[in-house]
Amino acid sequence: MSLNSNKLIEKLVRKNLSTLRIITFCFFSIIGFFILLLSSIIYLDYAKNFGEDSSVWKANYVVLNKKISSLQTLTGQKPTFSEDEIEELKSQSFVDKVGTFKSSQFPVKLQVGGIAGIRGFSTDLFFESVPEDFIEVNEADWKWQEGQDFIPIIIPKSYLNLYNFGFATSQGLPQVSESLFTKIPFQLVIGRGENQKIYQARIVDFTTKINTILVPENFLQWANKTYANKENTEPSRIVVETKSQSDENAITYFEQQNFDINKDELKNNELTYYLKLAFSLVLFIGLIIVFAAIWLMIINFQLMIEKNKNKTKDLFLIGYNIHQLSRPYLKFALIFMLISYLIAIPIVYYILKMIEEKIGKFMAIGNSHIWQVIGCGFIVVFILFFINKIILNQSIKKIALKD
Amino acid sequence: MEIRIDQLVPHPLKEFGFEESEIWKNNYTFSSGKIYQIIAHSGVGKSTLINILYGDRKDYDGNVFFDNQNINQFNLSDWTKVRRSKLAYVFQGLHLFEELTLMENIQLKNSLTQHQSENQIIDWIDKVGLKNHLHQKAVHLSYGQRQRIAVIRALCQPFDFLLLDEPFSHLDKENQTLLLDLITEEAYKKNAGILFTSLHEIHDKRLENVIKL
Numbered sequence: 001m002s003l004n005s006n007k008l009i010e011k012l013v014r015k016n017l018s019t020l021r022i023i024t025f026c027f028f029s030i031i032g033f034f035i036l037l038l039s040s041i042i043y044l045d046y047a048k049n050f051g052e053d054s055s056v057w058k059a060n061y062v063v064l065n066k067k068i069s070s071l072q073t074l075t076g077q078k079p080t081f082s083e084d085e086i087e088e089l090k091s092q093s094f095v096d097k098v099g100t101f102k103s104s105q106f107p108v109k110l111q112v113g114g115i116a117g118i119r120g121f122s123t124d125l126f127f128e129s130v131p132e133d134f135i136e137v138n139e140a141d142w143k144w145q146e147g148q149d150f151i152p153i154i155i156p157k158s159y160l161n162l163y164n165f166g167f168a169t170s171q172g173l174p175q176v177s178e179s180l181f182t183k184i185p186f187q188l189v190i191g192r193g194e195n196q197k198i199y200q201a202r203i204v205d206f207t208t209k210i211n212t213i214l215v216p217e218n219f220l221q222w223a224n225k226t227y228a229n230k231e232n233t234e235p236s237r238i239v240v241e242t243k244s245q246s247d248e249n250a251i252t253y254f255e256q257q258n259f260d261i262n263k264d265e266l267k268n269n270e271l272t273y274y275l276k277l278a279f280s281l282v283l284f285i286g287l288i289i290v291f292a293a294i295w296l297m298i299i300n301f302q303l304m305i306e307k308n309k310n311k312t313k314d315l316f317l318i319g320y321n322i323h324q325l326s327r328p329y330l331k332f333a334l335i336f337m338l339i340s341y342l343i344a345i346p347i348v349y350y351i352l353k354m355i356e357e358k359i360g361k362f363m364a365i366g367n368s369h370i371w372q373v374i375g376c377g378f379i380v381v382f383i384l385f386f387i388n389k390i391i392l393n394q395s396i397k398k399i400a401l402k403d
Numbered sequence: 404m405e406i407r408i409d410q411l412v413p414h415p416l417k418e419f420g421f422e423e424s425e426i427w428k429n430n431y432t433f434s435s436g437k438i439y440q441i442i443a444h445s446g447v448g449k450s451t452l453i454n455i456l457y458g459d460r461k462d463y464d465g466n467v468f469f470d471n472q473n474i475n476q477f478n479l480s481d482w483t484k485v486r487r488s489k490l491a492y493v494f495q496g497l498h499l500f501e502e503l504t505l506m507e508n509i510q511l512k513n514s515l516t517q518h519q520s521e522n523q524i525i526d527w528i529d530k531v532g533l534k535n536h537l538h539q540k541a542v543h544l545s546y547g548q549r550q551r552i553a554v555i556r557a558l559c560q561p562f563d564f565l566l567l568d569e570p571f572s573h574l575d576k577e578n579q580t581l582l583l584d585l586i587t588e589e590a591y592k593k594n595a596g597i598l599f600t601s602l603h604e605i606h607d608k609r610l611e612n613v614i615k616l
Contacts (some may be wrong), residue, residue: 005514319486
């Protein structure tokens with residue numbers, strides 16, 4: 001009969017474990033962990049996507065241009081941004097990055113050959129470009145090198161709507177889906193007179209955020225040099241990446257400077273901001289509930305230690321040390337916390353599946369962060385365990401030192 | 404080991420007159436290998452003395468030295484070491500765990516020190532006449548029976564001094580001799596000292612040092 005000292009202490013401690021209190025603790029822990037896990041996963045999987053109605057642009061940016069007045073039209077003053085103005089904008093605290101729009105200085109004609117019953121047509125066009133960091137499309141699509149005859153284009157989604165719901169219906173032409181549109185080959189006639197060349201082009205993506213036709217920046221630079229003999233002109237539009245969504249300072253500054261911004265876009269940012277705020281709030285509440293549950297457990301153990309005060313003191317007097325005395329409490333704490341956490345996981349999983357079924361139709365979810373979040377949850381469990389350990393050791397020490 | 408007391412006086416007894424005391428406000432040295440009987444009426448600090456030596460009370464003036472080491476320098480883990488290897492203590496209240504069996508109470512100490520074999524423990528229990536109660540819970544035993552268990556528990560560790568606080572107060576003459584035999588024999592084996600307190604002097608030829616508190 002080799003009775004282990006830990007087993008004997010456990011036997012002494014276990015007597016004062018109350019089932020009701022354990023169930024209460026586990027119940028609140030499960031709720032806390034559930035809210036914490038669910039809101040973290042939803043935040044990471046869904047909330048990030050809200051507001052990004054176009055995949056082309058990275059988050060937190062605004063496009064600025066100067067307001068055009070009748071006076072400017074009369075005096076011929078150009079609504080462009082000077083170097084100084086751009087520098088000043090860059091120095092603002094809310095600004096992360098500033099990119100300038102470049103526009104084409106050469107004539108462009110777009111031609112579509114008649115295919116499958118669609119009558120061919122041609123139209124005059126212009127191009128603009130922004131630095132590549134501001135655009136998020138498939139890199140393989142959005143590339144141009146000198147000597148390459150193919151040019152990728154991004155057009156506003158409204159152009160597609162204009163064609164589908166205005167032009168096509170009035171002309172008796174078939175409507176074209178987004179994906180089909182990207183498959184239509186165009187010819188671009190660039191330059192004039194002898195310095196003229198035909199390029200192949202294709203629409204690679206659509207944007208709702210800005211009303212312009214975008215081409216890769218390096219192509220525009222090269223083409224301006226080659227076909228217009230001009231390299232740089234002052235930009236009339238600039239794109240600004242702000243540090244946070246819908247910063248009040250940014251809006252007042254833009255208004256002061258008489259810059260024009262797309263109000264819808266700001267509203268969108270604001271909406272995203274509030275949505276994220278709401279999620280953070282839920283996350284925070286989840287955290288509070290978890291801490292409240294853990295606090296309940298700590299108080300519970302304090303009560304138990306208090307009840308076992310004389311036993312603890314006696315065990316200390318016959319030669320047990322603080323760590324040996326706190327071990328059974330810690331063991332129970334860890335077991336109950338892990339059980340609560342492990343029960344919360346499948347509930348979260350089930351609810352997530354339900355949400356996915358409902359929302360999945362409207363929104364594409366990339367990689368779910370569920371496993372990363374669950375992993376982090378385990379770290380939280382262990383952090384809480386160590387906090388508990390410190391508090392337990394302190395109170396046992398206090399009992400041991402009491403006369 | 405030597406326990407040296409230097410002008411020791413516990414705070415609650417500070418205002419007391421101690422002209423006759425051989426311990427309080429006095430110097431005294433306990434050496435291992437000897438047996439000391441400390442006699443006093445209630446309220447003169449018998450338990451207080453033992454508890455100071457065991458590190459459980461720190462409300463005193465003066466100094467106590469274990470082999471020239473002042474015990475007020477000891478920290479918690481030093482005391483734990485002392486209680487596992489140098490000082491064995493039979494508490495006045497016994498401090499047994501009622502929900503554990505007789506054997507478990509003893510094992511609680513022995514599993515910590517791994518000092519005695521199980522056979523030795525059972526042998527001792529047999530000697531004090533409790534073999535039939537081995538697996539009975541402590542709560543069901545009489546005070547006298549529990550007292551014997553407490554003594555056996557204290558023997559389940561190496562020690563230089565065995566401290567007993569009024570160990571014979573509830574025992575008849577026969578059991579008193581039985582226990583005295585047991586502890587003196589064990590102390591002799593370890594060349595350890597015994598310090599016990601008592602209300603009245605116990606007359607036995609082995610108890611050579613009688614101290615009046």
